[in-house]
Amino acid sequence: xxxxxxxxxxxxxxxxxxxxxxxxxxxxxxxxxxxxxxxxxxxxxxxxxxxxxxxxxxxxxxxxxxxxxxxxxxxxxxxxxxxxxxxxxxxxxxxxxxxxxxxxxxxxxxxxxxxxxxxxxxxxxxxxxxxxxxxxxxxxxxxxxxxxxxxxxxxxxxxxxxxxxxxxxxxxxxxxxxxxxxxxxxxxxxxxxxxxxxxxxxxxxxxxxxxxxxxxxxxxxxxxxxxxxxxxxxxxxxxxxxxxxxxxxxxxxxxxxxxxxxxxxxxxxxxxxxxxxxxxxxxxxxxxxxxxxxxxxxxxxxxxxxxxxxxxxxxxxxxxxxxxxxxxxxxxxxxxxxxxxxxxxxxxxxxxxxxxxxxxxxxxxxxxxxxxxxxxxxxxxxxxxxxxxxxxxxxxxxxxxxxxxxxxxxxxxxxxxxxxxxxxxxxxxxxxxxxxxxxxxxxxxxxxxxxxxxxxxxxxxxxxxxxxxxxxxxxxxxxxxxxxxxxxxxxxxxxxxxxxxxxxxxxxxxxxxxxxxxxxxxxxxxxxxxxxxxxxxxxxxxxxxxxxxxxxxxxxxxxxxxxxxxxxxxxxxxxxxxxxxxxxxxxxxx
Amino acid sequence: xxxxxxxxxxxxxxxxxxxxxxxxxxxxxxxxxxxxxxxxxxxxxxxxxxxxxxxxxxxxxxxxxxxxxxxxxxxxxxxxxxxxxxxxxxxxxxxxxxxxxxxxxxxxxxxxxxxxxxxxxxxxxxxxxxxxxxxxxxxxxxxxxxxxxxxxxxxxxxxxxxxxxxxxxxxxxxxxxxxxxxxxxxxxxxxxxxxx
Numbered sequence: 159x160x161x162x163x164x165x166x167x168x169x170x171x172x173x174x175x176x177x178x179x180x181x182x183x184x185x186x187x188x189x190x191x192x193x194x195x196x197x198x199x200x201x202x203x204x205x206x207x208x209x210x211x212x213x214x215x216x217x218x219x220x221x222x223x224x225x226x227x228x229x230x231x232x233x234x235x236x237x238x239x240x241x242x243x244x245x246x247x248x249x250x251x252x253x254x255x256x257x258x259x260x261x262x263x264x265x266x267x268x269x270x271x272x273x274x275x276x277x278x279x280x281x282x283x284x285x286x287x288x289x290x291x292x293x294x295x296x297x298x299x300x301x302x303x304x305x306x307x308x309x310x311x312x313x314x315x316x317x318x319x320x321x322x323x324x325x326x327x328x329x330x331x332x333x334x335x336x337x338x339x340x341x342x343x344x345x346x347x348x349x350x351x352x353x354x355x356x357x358x359x360x361x362x363x364x365x366x367x368x369x370x371x372x373x374x375x376x377x378x379x380x381x382x383x384x385x386x387x388x389x390x391x392x393x394x395x396x397x398x399x400x401x402x403x404x405x406x407x408x409x410x411x412x413x414x415x416x417x418x419x420x421x422x423x424x425x426x427x428x429x430x431x432x433x434x435x436x437x438x439x440x441x442x443x444x445x446x447x448x449x450x451x452x453x454x455x456x457x458x459x460x461x462x463x464x465x466x467x468x469x470x471x472x473x474x475x476x477x478x479x480x481x482x483x484x485x486x487x488x489x490x491x492x493x494x495x496x497x498x499x500x501x502x503x504x505x506x507x508x509x510x511x512x513x514x515x516x517x518x519x520x521x522x523x524x525x526x527x528x529x530x531x532x533x534x535x536x537x538x539x540x541x542x543x544x545x546x547x548x549x550x551x552x553x554x555x556x557x558x559x560x561x562x563x564x565x566x567x568x569x570x571x572x573x574x575x576x577x578x579x580x581x582x583x584x585x586x587x588x589x590x591x592x593x594x595x596x597x598x599x600x601x602x603x604x605x606x607x608x609x610x611x612x613x614x615x616x617x618x619x620x621x622x623x624x625x626x627x628x629x630x631x632x633x634x635x636x637x638x639x640x641x642x643x644x645x646x647x648x649x650x651x652x653x654x655x656x657x658x659x660x661x662x663x664x665x666x667x668x669x670x671x672x673x674x675x676x677x678x679x680x681x682x683x684x685x686x687x688x689x690x691x692x693x694x695x696x697x698x699x700x701x702x703x704x705x706x707x708x709x710x711x712x713x714x715x716x717x718x719x720x721x722x723x724x725x726x727x728x729x730x731x732x733x734x735x736x737x738x739x740x741x742x743x744x745x746x747x748x
Numbered sequence: 749x750x751x752x753x754x755x756x757x758x759x760x761x762x763x764x765x766x767x768x769x770x771x772x773x774x775x776x777x778x779x780x781x782x783x784x785x786x787x788x789x790x791x792x793x794x795x796x797x798x799x800x801x802x803x804x805x806x807x808x809x810x811x812x813x814x815x816x817x818x819x820x821x822x823x824x825x826x827x828x829x830x831x832x833x834x835x836x837x838x839x840x841x842x843x844x845x846x847x848x849x850x851x852x853x854x855x856x857x858x859x860x861x862x863x864x865x866x867x868x869x870x871x872x873x874x875x876x877x878x879x880x881x882x883x884x885x886x887x888x889x890x891x892x893x894x895x896x897x898x899x900x901x902x903x904x905x906x907x908x909x910x911x912x913x914x915x916x917x918x919x920x921x922x923x924x925x926x927x928x929x930x931x932x933x934x935x936x937x938x939x940x941x942x943x944x
Contacts (some may be wrong), residue, residue, distance in 0.1 A: 374811060736873065
C-alpha cells in the first residue's frame with residue numbers, strides 16, 4: 159500500500175502477507191491437532207484410555223486369611239502364616255552366583271548345588287531365562303530379612319512374591335484328621351471338608367500410584383476381604399500327642415501292620431484323641447505313603463471280635479433274658495449245624511456264669527446266651543448302638559461298616575455276630591457303642607467338631623448337634639459294666655495289663671480274625687483290640703485301642719497295656735480322682 | 749434544585765400540587781463514584797493468591813498424608829508378618845513333641861498311675877511312681893532288610909599247631925568269640941608264655 163517503504167517495513171514485509179502466512183501456519187497446525195483428535199477420540203478411544211490407566215492404576219488382590227484349625231483349648235493344629243516366594247532373575251544373579259548360593263544356603267537351608275545352577279543359567283538353547291523359583295513358602299519375616307541382607311551385600315536380582323504358607327505346628331499330631339494343603343487347594347482332611355468355612359473370600363483393591371505412593375485424589379476402589387473362620391475341634395492336642403506316641407510304640411513293639419486309638423469323653427461324646435499309626439507329618443505329606451494319609455479309625459472296616467460281646471450281653475440283660483449270674487455250661491466245642499465253634503483257650507466242659515463268659519471271653523458261652531434272642535432282636539439292638547451307619551462327625555470317606563440286614567440272618571450268622579465276627583465296623587462307631595454302656599445305656603453321638611460347622615457338602619456337624627438316645631436300661635448298662643470289670647481282674651480275667659492302679663476299670667478285649675484284601679476270606683491275620691472306660695462306676699473316658707495284624711499277642715497283651723497308659727494319662731491330665739469304691743466281685747463260675 | 753419547587757408549591761393551588769410535581773421531574777445527574785479500585789483488586793488478588801496457595805498447601809499435605817499412609821501400611825504389614833512369625837515360633841516351642849524331648853533330656857519320665865495331693869488335708873491319694881517302660885517319643889529306626897544287613901560271616905579256624913601247650917590253650921578258649929577277642933586272647937596267651 160505505501161509507496162515508500164520504510165526500513166522497518168522492508169524488514170517485516172507486508173502485514174497482509176504476514177497475516178496470511180500466519181493464518182496458513184495456524185490452520186495447518188490446527189488441522190494436525192484436529193486430525194489427531196479424530197484419531198484419538200473417534201477411531202480407537204478405548205485402547206488409549208486403557209494405556210493411560212495402566213500407566214498408574216494398580217489392581218491388587220487382598221487375600222482373605224485362612225481360618226485356623228484349633229484343638230479344644232484353642233491351640234492351633236493348623237495355622238496360616240504370611241509367606242513369600244523368593245524369585246531370582248538369573249541374568250542379574252549370574253555374576254555373583256557362587257557367593258549368593260552360599261549365602262542363600264546358609265540363610266534358607268536350601269540345596270546349594272541346585273540353587274547355584276538356577277542362579278547361574280540365564281540362557282538355555284538361546285532362550286533367555288529371567289525367572290527361577292529359589293524358595294517357596296518362606297515365612298515373610300525371614301524372606302524380607304534375607305532380601306535386605308542380600309541387598310546390603312550388593313547381590314542383585316532377587317525379588318519376592320506373595321505365597322501363603324500353611325503351618326502345622328505339631329507336625330504329625332492329629333494330621334490324619336486335620337489333613338493338609340496342596341500348592342493351591344486343600345487335599346485332605348478337615349482342610350478339604352471345611353474348605354468353604356476356612357478359606358473365606360478374597361477381596362481386591364484398585365488405586366492409582368505415582369512414585370510408589372497412592373495418589374490421594376486418584377481413582378480408588380476397595381472390596382474388603384472376608385477372612386475365613388476358625389474351625390475348633392474337640393481334640394486335645396497334648397492327649398492326642400501322647401495317644402499317638404503310645405500307639406506307635408505299641409504297633410512297633412508288636413510288629414503290627416497298623417493301629418488306631420480313640421479317646422472319647424464319656425459324658426459329652428467329644429473325641430479327645432483319634433490317633434492313627436503309621437501317620438504322616440502334615441508339613442511334608444509327600445514323604446509318606448498315600449495309604450497313611452487318611453484316618454484308619456473312620457475309613458477302614460474290620461471285624462470287632464470279642465469287644466462286640468459287650469453289646470450282645472447288655473442287650474440280653476436289657477430284655478431280661480439273662481443276668482450276670484446266669485449259669486452256663488460251656489462245652490469244649492460247640493457244633494452248630496455244619497460248623498464248629500471253638501474258644502480261644504482249650505478247656506473241658508466248664509461251668510461259667512455270664513460274668514465268667516465275659517471275663518474269659520468265651521465264644522461258646524456267648525453263643526449259648528445269645529440263643530435266647532428272638533429273630534431280629536440282636537440286629538435291632540446293634541443298629542441302635544450305631545453299628546451299620548456312619549457317625550457323620552465330619553471326616554471324609556467314612557465307612558458305614560457292614561451289618562447284614564436282619565432278615566438275611568441265619569442261625570449261624572447270629573452265632574458269629576454275637577461274638578463279633580461276620581460284621582464290620584469302623585473304630586469311632588465301636589467306641590461310641592461301648593461308650594453307651596459307660597454312659598448308663600444312653601448312646602451319645604460322637605463328635606470331633608466343637609460347636610457347629612457346615613461341611614462343603616452342606617452337612618451340619620458339631621457338638622451343638624449331639625443326640626442322646628437310650629439303647630439299654632441303666633440297670634443293664636450297670637450290670638454289663640460290673641461284668642466288664644472282671645476282665646481286668648488278675649485272677650479271673652484275660653487282660654490284667656489294662657488295669658490302672660488305684661482305679662476301677664471296665665473293659666473288654668477283642669481278638670478277631672481278619673479278612674484279607676486279596677482273598678476276601680479270613681487270611682490268618684488278626685485284629686486285636688481293647689475297649690474300656692474308667693473310673694468304672696463314674697466313667698469319664700472311653701478308650702478304644704485297635705492293632706491290626708500283630709506278630710504276637712492278643713487283645714489283652716497288646717492293646718490292654720496301651721489302653722492302661724493312655725487312660726492313666728487322661729485321668730491325670732483331667733485330674734479325675736479314684737472313686738474309692740470296691741471293684742466288682744461277681745462270681746465267674748459255679 | 750429543590751428550591752424552585754418550593755416556590756411553585758406556594759403559588760399554585762394545593763389540588764394541582766401533585767400534577768405539577770410530576771411535570772417538574774428532572775433527570776438526576778449521574779453520580780460518579782470516586783472510590784479507588786485498589787482495595788477491590790487487592791481483595792480479588794488476595795482471594796486468588798490465597799486460593800492457589802491454599803490449594804497448593806492442601807495438595808502437599810494430602811501428598812504428605814499419602815506418603816505417611818504408604819509408610820505406615822508397610823510398617824503394619826511388616827509388624828503383622830513379624831507377629832505371625834513369632835506366633836509360629838511360639839507354636840513350635842509349644843509342640844508337645846519338643847517339650848517331651850526336652851523333658852526326657854532332663855531325665856523326666858511318665859508317672860505309672862495318677863496320684864493326688866489334696867491341698868486341704870495334705871493327704872496323698874494313690875502311690876506316685878515312675879513308669880517302668882519309658883515312653884518312646886521317636887519312631888524306631890527302620891529295620892534293614894536282610895539283604896542289606898547280612899549276618900557277619902564267622903569262620904572257625906582251628907588253632908595252628910603250636911609248640912607250647914599254654915599258647916594252644918589260650919587260642920582255643922577264645923575261638924568262639926570274634927576275631928579281635930581271639931587275637932587279644934592270643935596276645936595275652938603269648939604274653940603269658942613270655943612271663944612263664
